[in-house]
Amino acid sequence: MEHLIIAPILIPAFAGMLLLLEVRERQRLRRFTGLLATLALIPVALGLWQQAATGEIGVYQLGDWRAPFGIVLVLDRLSALMVLLTAVLALPALIYGSRGDDRRGANFHGLFQLQLMGINGAFLTGDLFNLFVFFEVLLIASYGLALHGRGPARVKGGIHYVVLNLIGSALFLVALGLAYGTTGTLNMADFAVKVSELEGNSLDLARLSGLLMWVVFGLKAALFPLYFWLPATYASATAPVAALFAIMTKVGIYAIARVYGLAFSGGALAGLGRDPLWVIALITLGLAAVGVLGARRLGEMVAYLLVMSVGTLMAGLAWSSPEALGAMLYYLIHSTLVCGGLFLLADLVTRGRGELADRLEAGPSPTGRGVLGVLFFAGAIAVVGLPPLSGFVGKVALMQAVPAPLYWLFLLGGGLIALIGLSRAGSTLFWRATGDGEERRLDGPRLAATVALLATTPALAIWGEPVLEACLAVAGQWSQPGLYIDAVLGAGESAL
């Protein structure tokens, strides 16, 4: 069982390799492999969560080299939570994708698995450079996935996404160079210890390193003014891909939480970038709400809702109390799953509307209007934070934890604007239908996948208390970086 920590990386990795080996395009075999691997992630992630829930931080020394010299994987509550969330999101997305979207281009299943490998790796690694490597793994896979399918819009969105992220990767390398060049280490825990002892030039350079990483993570997380690429890219991506991408921005958020909660948690650099993060988070939140209102396609609207959630979360992160982080994590779970579900839903809507696709214009009614309408209504309620679904619980938790009038204003105001946008969209799509759409029935598994994701929102509300408690436990551990450092470097190393 000691190897369980690395399983979330290796399972998709090997699945991806096997899929790569399968050259005869036996689609059913591919689907089976992909689904099996993704399914396997869920018990693994649950096992890891259970392991982490004990409060003990698991450390896996790759190559049997001890930290800080070798690379370590670290399983604390935060990483376990993120891995679990990824698994829960990925399965429905893949089921949806296995109903035909996977045929719209080559290598869908392989890329999907390797994307999961990258995401899980990024969540689990305890090493700064290894984080970069896993970022690249998940990025390159996401490039491939974002471009899965055809169409100029997708290519254009893809080009923008790729170029920006390549520049981001370059910046990340500069930041890593500075990190290593000042502290002489790459292990996050060791870095945390060493960075708190820096002074003079090295301290200034380490600060620059932190700020540059901050920009990089901000780009991944899609913060103002670095989110502009996201709506087009996500809206044009194939639905299951867009759904999976709901976790991608969260990787950026996770990275900020991890790096700033751990690596830059001590010494003169504690709280680095927190104030600007606060401001930027609010601007992101506000502008994304405006984007929701101004969106002219459903997919684009959902993408903006995703950006809104980023703003919401980042503000919670910037507040950086354990309570705020706990509330933020709850909201993170909620927004990831709901936005993922909404991306799928947008696609289901698109399917029945022919040429009009997901444009928010009156047109033929989507196939399965009744069911989709109910799902849309529920999703909209959840995502804008109206009761009784998880969005409300998350929002209340955040507001209680972050008692800042400005935040409340943005959170509630943004919610209202989004509500207006969504009510317009919903009434156009489901009420203003000018006739029946294509006759085809809704595809069962597709619908089931969508329902599965959206059904998490009542579940998260009903079992809100245990989930919140778990999130608070995660946050509690997170806010004591010393625990992490001791676990990685051995007790007594930490001065924090």
Add this chain to the structure above:
Amino acid sequence: MNLSILVLLPFLGAALPPLAERFRASRTLLALSAAALPALALALMVAPARRVIAGDTVLSSLQWLPSLGLDLAFRLDGLSLMFAMLVLGIGLLIILYARYYLAANEKAGRFYAYLLLFMGAMLGVVTSDNLLLLVVFWELTSLSSFLLIGFWSHNSGARKGARMALTVTGLGGLALLAGVLLIGQVVGSYSLGEALASGDAIRASGLYPLILCLVLLGIFTKSAQFPFHFWLPHAMAAPTPVSAYLHSATMVKAGVFLLARFYPMLAGTNLWFDLVTLAGMATLIWGALAALFQHDLKGLLAYSTISHLGLITLLFGLNTELAAVAAVFHIINHATFKASLFMAAGIIDHETGTRDMRRINGLWRYMPYTAVLAMVASAAMAGVPLLNGFLSKEMFFAETLQSDRLGAMSWVLPLGATLGGVLSVAYSARFIHDVFFNGEPVNLPKFPPHEPPRYMKVPVEILVALCVAVGVFPALTVAGLLAVAGTATLGGTLPEYHLSIWHGFNLPLLMSVVALVGGVLVYSQRQRLFRWHARLPEINANLIFERAMQAVARFAGALSGRLRNGSLQTYVAWLLAVVSLVLLTQLGPHLLSGERALLPLDGVALLAGAMLIVAAVITAILHRHRMTAIMSISVVGLVVSLVFVRFSAPDLALTQLSVEVVTVMLLILAMYFLPVRTSAESGVFRVSRDLFLSVVVGGGVGVMAFAMMTSDFNSISGFFLENAKPGGGGTNVVNVILVDFRGFDTFGEITVLGIAAMGIYALLKDLKLTSPGADATGRPWARDAHPLVLVTISRPLLPLALLVSVYIFLRGHNLPGGGFIAGLVTSVALLLQYVASGVGWMHHRMPGDYHPVVALGLLLAGITGVASWLFGHPFLTSTFDYIHWPLVGKFEVASAMLFDTGVFLTVVGATLLMLANLGKLSLLDDKGAGAAYDGDETGQGGGA
């Protein structure tokens, strides 16, 4: 009995009608299925109601989200009992009414479901004992009313009305949430009981004004108080049962319910008085005035509702206990007469096919029974004695006379109240006269109208009977309920009051008389008033709101369109601007003060550096001459390799050199399909902006590099140098790091390479590009696709290059080299074969698909890593040993070598997968195909 079950019942009930509909139940059965659970709830309420009447407060609580302070806590006290009875009682009547109202082809199941959802939400609002729970139900009323108002979704008015209601009440709901959270902050709990007991603390808190404003915003929007009243008339687009329900007993009453509920908590201050009274007064008069001028039957009722809500609000604002009781009383009365009026209006609409009072005339002759009911209810609304409206209105007049908060201006309140009364009488008179008398109907869509079905009248009859009963025998009917409700509202003892018809000749009576007479007078002057009104500019709130919303949406679209303008250049500029900002704020001359000794600069380095700088800048300047740019960028790569050579990094130099070759091939492959050059298209501004960003970012990174190089640091690298040989079994520390210490990075890295190859394959699949038939100058391509000399030399180079690859691979662990470089050399050698002999020729000699090569490479690396599990070690733990063979001597076998073989295979597979497929592109092209295959066998000559 647990109160939560009570609240749950309507929600559960919402599932029944759609089910019944699915099983094709009759309309009556549908209505029964809808009514079943609310009726049960009403029945179940009897027992707790007894306790409440006896003076108890029934509480029940379930845990839901204790860490948020959000529990499923319910209370039944006088106030909530009164409201619960209204909600359930009138709700049942509405269900009955709707049974006849809805047309046969309408989705009654869905309608009842929405209605019951709404009923449950409303019941939740009035019985919540937790402030957050109250907000939950509050928002649920907004959401379910959205569905109800938009029920006739094919109707544009219904959609817009629904959205408007949702927007306005949604705004209020959010404000209320904020207010409640603040109350929770002050009180330290969200328990309603505790909050009610902490009125003094709340009023004393600095947050009080904010709390009050937020809560009032919630209340005013919900109760359609001026200036948030405009949504209500447009909500009339809903089916009439909905209007009857929402705008008499429920939705809008939620707002005034909250005024009552929070009365002990928030009332009693001057701010309360000012805000609540002012809003109430404005609403009272504005609503009444507007009601008078409506030609739409439901419009009149809607505005009258607004006006009456203003009255109730005003009463609460007066800060006297009696006024609060009067307000509660009027809530009951208004619910009964307004519900019956709406139903009557619905009947009329149903029977005549229109709601336009200019066409509906003289219905007395066609439906006298309905006319009587409607007239009685109208009279109650007008405040005619012997009807319930009179009683509460009398109290209202009396209370306006008591207030002295306005000092010398105190007369304004009774005057306003009287004016409201006058108008109220006037529009009630219009409802009676204009509809049932006033000549003959004009051009009715349905003619002649009849009395409605028997049971459609029953709810109206019941309600009208209640109006009369309360009006005549208040003490016997309503007094008990009012007493407990009043007590609960005030949160203490009830003031002295008498519910009787006759209080003697006093000022309130005079005001009532003035109102009645004045109202009739005003109505008699209606033609003149209508003419005057017709000349006023029309204010269509719907239109304004819709336009405003559209404008806002357009603005939003424009703003986000401006930000997200679809231009990558802008996005990149934003990203770099952020970086520049970071650099400009953080960099300074202090960074140039490093203590580390500098290495001496020599001429060779200087010139080589200059070469690189020139080549880099030239690449940037000449980028439009693309082939030239490729050449100059190659120079950059070459000099970078030299830098690696110079500064003790032979591995890097080797890697850089071989990557360089592959990259150049890649770029040239792409150039075939891309324009050879582009014209200048950046304006001066853009170029100077870009130059600025380049200088800042480039300069910044340079300064950081200098600062870093000139400061000392301690590194973990000593460990690697010490342990490479004993622990990793190799002397080339860089390689040992790559395959052992940080083998996991390498594992990720080859995965990246593999994924890139997969992604590229996917991108190239079915890609259609036109192969240019001639070069940029228009010259047709040369005929000789596979020049002899190139072909003949390149082939023996292959085994030679493979030999060199083996050499580089084998020595990698101990000396510069390794799997990467070996892989790249092999790839280049194979690519050369592609260039020389073509895809077709290679196709017979190489695997058709390189996917498995990549996969095998990755699997080998992965399996090597997993194999260490067998020995109880973590992933990628390496092992090595020395083997002695006769003749050969001692040599080392390391598992890292296996890993490195995986690296080798991946690199070869991925590189070829990328480039060979890119090369195949032209084969797909119809035009280029013939030419490409021309020389396929060139150089093959004889024998095979």
Add this chain to the structure above:
Amino acid sequence: MEVMIALMIATLVGSGVYLTLRARTFPVILGITLLSYGVNLFVFVSGRLSLNQVPVVGMSENPSDPLPQALVLTAIVIGFAMTAFLVVLALRGQGEMNSDHVDGGSDGESHKEDR
């Protein structure tokens, strides 16, 4: 020497940045390539400069820092993969949008979103 290296890095990054801001895919690719060179050098020098001290055990008395070299090697390979992807993506853009503009279409249309 450090000044020289810093200047080289600055030029590489600066030129790279300038090119990534161009409107056509090809210069952007060149820009990313130059940027990678600069950044790789930057990471490389984070181990500080040393002459003739190859990090091979037994070959030098005071071996240069091997770790950044390993990192840069990884970065070079990853950079290559990314560049290759971008190149092919540019071709895909050319194929699907019939333009090598980064926003597709000619400049006139480039600022209009596909709504």
Add this chain to the structure above:
Amino acid sequence: MNGIVEFLVSGFILIGAVFALVGSIGLVRLSDFYLRLHGPTKASTLGVGGAILGSLLFFSWQERALQLQEVLIVLFLFITAPVSAHMLAKAAMHRNLKRREDTRGGPWKQ
């Protein structure tokens, strides 16, 4: 180091460097592409050859054993350099590059 060896090494590398420079001067100075093509393919090859001879000698002396490894560089160059020249010549002919008026004969059409 032995004086003679040092002298020889110095000589070889200097001769090599001179040839390399001459080749590159030719590249700059000569007036048409076909002429320029001659410089690098030979003079430079020889230049590198000189340097390598020097290196050979140097390391053989240093390690007191014949070090022929670097011969491979020359060998590889001799194999590959003519191919570059040939291909470039073909390209130049295909592009019909200007040549000195007094050039006898003419390129072939590609």
Add this chain to the structure above:
Amino acid sequence: MSRLLPFPLLSLFLWATWMLLNGFSWGHALLGLVLAVVLPLGTQSFWPNVPRLRNFPKLVRFVLVVHWDILTANVAVAILIIGPPRRLRPGFVELPLDLSDEFAITLLASTISLTPGTVSADVSEDRRTLLIHALDVDDEGAMIEQIKQRYERPLKEIFEC
């Protein structure tokens, strides 16, 4: 034997290269041998038509001649390059080929390119003529004759007879 060593010359060449790369040791001699056998076998399909070597001593002689020519003629060319450019008499010369084997033709073309003053610019499609660009042609015929004498004939003897 010939199935195991289809290209003995290549194998020898590879083995020699291996030994040059690694320096002498028995282990490498053995490994080199393995590679010298395996690699040509593995890449056999890539070059089906390499001519058989007929005359090894002539090959050695040829190599020495070429090297000598490279050395001597280089000096002459260097002087030409540095000297006044007007003194050059450039020209394209067509060399009629006696060789028919493609490998041999390629070797000739390479040799011509390596020896200073000439670059082989093209081979005709029918493999009968080699186009040479010369830096300084005094007498076309003499030049052709010299090339044929010095390089083509030995090559013909080495590979074709």
Add this chain to the structure above:
Amino acid sequence: MLEIALPIAFGLFVLALLLNLYRLLRGPTLPDRALALDTMYINTIGLIVLYGISSDSKLYFEAAMLIALIGFVSTVAVAKYMLRGDIIE
């Protein structure tokens, strides 16, 4: 003696490289630039060999060998591009 000869030789090679760079930038034609680049590769070999001598290290041999073995591939690719547009066909 070597201390004098080496810097001179270095200088000459670098000078040669600069002349190559000049030709590369100056052109005027694409074959000229390609030729210049090819020459730069070759001169770089010389430079690396000299560096090996000056630092008394054989660790740079592979770099030089690699250029000799595969450096020409770029030139071939450019030439093939000029001839056929498509370098892998």
